[in-house]
Amino acid sequence: MYRKNVPRKPDPNVRSTLIEVAARLLAEDGPQALSTRRVAADADTSTMAVYTHFGSMSGLVREIVYEGFARLQDYFSQIKETDDPVSDLCVHGRAYRRNALANPHLYAVMFGGESLSGFELSEEDRQHGRYVLASIVGCVGRCVEQGRFRQADPGMVAHHMWFAMHGLVNLELGDYLIEPWGAQECFESQLVTLVVGAGDGLDLATRSVAESAQRLDAELGIRA
Amino acid sequence: MYRKNVPRKPDPNVRSTLIEVAARLLAEDGPQALSTRRVAADADTSTMAVYTHFGSMSGLVREIVYEGFARLQDYFSQIKETDDPVSDLCVHGRAYRRNALANPHLYAVMFGGESLSGFELSEEDRQHGRYVLASIVGCVGRCVEQGRFRQADPGMVAHHMWFAMHGLVNLELGDYLIEPWGAQECFESQLVTLVVGAGDGLDLATRSVAESAQRLDAELGIRA
DNA sequence: GCGAGGTGATAGCACCGTTATGTACCGTAA
DNA sequence: TTACGGTACATAACGGTGCTATCACCTCGC
Incomplete structure (x- = not known):
């Protein structure tokens, strides 16, 4: 029947x-x-x-966002803490960008596409994202403790770092960066500018940024 | 029939x-x-x-993107050139954010939603966007000429400014910024950090940033 | 006047997210 | 062991989407 x-x-x-x-x-x-x-x-x-x-479909996308933050968390957890907190901070920045470039669409859904594409993140979702980023605050705190950075709220300085990294990565993924200001060159000098702006001397900052570049492949293995 | x-x-x-x-x-x-x-x-x-x-629908969205850049251009063109190029630069940053907050969905389409939402920007469209932003390079050039900023490529420094402003605004529009690191507070200290990072002294930078805040309403009238 | 080309109104296609309905399976209780 | 109730999921349908084909109408050069 x-x-x-x-x-x-x-x-x-x-x-x-x-x-x-x-x-x-x-x-x-x-x-x-x-x-x-x-x-x-x-x-x-x-x-x-x-x-x-x-x-709903949004619910599935929400889970994908969590997957995206988990991958970022995964990168961060592989970073070793050294006696140069500025270098540690820069490695975090490099890991942030590497994760975004390795998962471009995922990154777009995590940050860029909330209002677009019909779906929305809840406040709980965003709080989870902030939590993942919170590991950077510890790095900045040690920079301040050791006198590398001028006295300031580590959370605020960590946010400055986040803004610059997110802005660069987002525009890089949107193909807005072209020669002679390519993404990689911008990224390197942006790091120096941020560190100097936070209080470090130019020479010291340049050295830590350069050191952090060599640590990247050593500490962050290639992951799928 | x-x-x-x-x-x-x-x-x-x-x-x-x-x-x-x-x-x-x-x-x-x-x-x-x-x-x-x-x-x-x-x-x-x-x-x-x-x-x-x-x-196509993408073609219409493309025109909307041009409208968005025209509005940003409109803000920039209202800024008067003073004898403090750092203050001028900061006013540009403030105008950039004000435009984005006044046209949040427009801003999202201009920068955030290229890969999402099905439509794509052509290289010509992005070039037009870069051209609008190019007026900032002149400001940075005068900062370098007058010795406020350390010797550097003005285009590169302008990009640093762009990344930080775009990152902050984008995360602000995505509701990622909450107290005690609200958007406005982050914005003010971010400006100081960027200016110091570019080479200006902390006192001088703080003064120019504060001055630029007062210029905003005076030079940029409220527009629809 | 008249043909040509552009404008746009209508209808249809394939696809989308979502929902209603109904069937097969499961653990549990009699 | 059998019957039941709840869950998982297959199917079909609804209203929406971008887009295309078709065709009526208007405007323009001649």
Whole structure:
């Protein structure tokens, strides 16, 4: 009488599979590939699975944002603390940019595309993002303690660092940076400017920035 | 025999009307209101007008981006050149932020939403954006000439300024900034940090930044 | 007057997010 | 063991999207 409906047995992995597939689609085929039908098809299920587990497409995107912050956190956790806190801070900046360039669409969803593209982040989501960034404040605090940076609120200085890194990376991903002010060259001199602005001397700042460049590949292995 | 088609006489203003309506929809109802049917209905025409005059929805959005840069240009052109180039530079920074906060969705389309939301900017569009920003380079050049900033490429220093302003504004629009590091407070101290990082002394920088705040309302009238 | 080209109104396509409906499976309780 | 209730999910449909094909109408050069 009725059609065959043949739902297969409930798959306990379907939730994580959907997130994984969605993140892969975002990375490989861009944001326009993030549709319920495409994700469901690639995960070998139906669109309803998205609504069962995430409530809506926005819910799935929300999980992808968390995945993005987890990858950034992963980079940060690999950075070793040395006796040069300014170098440590610069490595954080380099890791921030490396993560963004390795996951450009993910980064765009995390920061750029909240108002666009129809979906919105909740205050809880943004708080989670801020928490990941909070590890930088410790670095700045040590810079102040050791007299490298002038007396200031470490949280505020960390925000300055964040703004400059985010602005550069965002414009780099938007192809706004061209020669003779390419992204890499801008990045290096921007780091020096920020460190000097925070209170360090020019020579000392230049040395720490240069040192941080060599630490990057040593401490941050290539990750998928 | 055939249907009544009743196209009215070709309206020479329909192109500019579409841009105007689209910009208003973007400002008032957000990006999701930017649909061919909605724009056409509000402009009292059909969706075909969009394709006749702009080729696609992306073409219309492209025009909106130019409108956004025109507004920014408008702010910049109102700034008077004084004998304190650092103050002039800071006023440019303040105007940049004021324009972004006055046209948040427009700003998001200009910089944030290129990869997202399906549409893309051409290299020509981005070049036009860079050209608008180029007026800042002159300011930085005078800072270097007068010995306020250390010897450096003015274009590079202008880029540093741009990155920091764009990063702050972008995160502010994304509601990522909360107390005790609110946007306004971050903005003020960020300006000082940038100016000091470029080479100015702390006292001199603080004074020019404070002076620039008073110039803002005097030189930049409120505009729609 | 008349043909040519441009403008735009209508209808349709494929796709989107989302929802309603119904079926198969599960753990639990009788 | 059997019956039940809740969950997972397959299907189909609804209203929306960008875009295209078709065709009526207007304006312009001749």
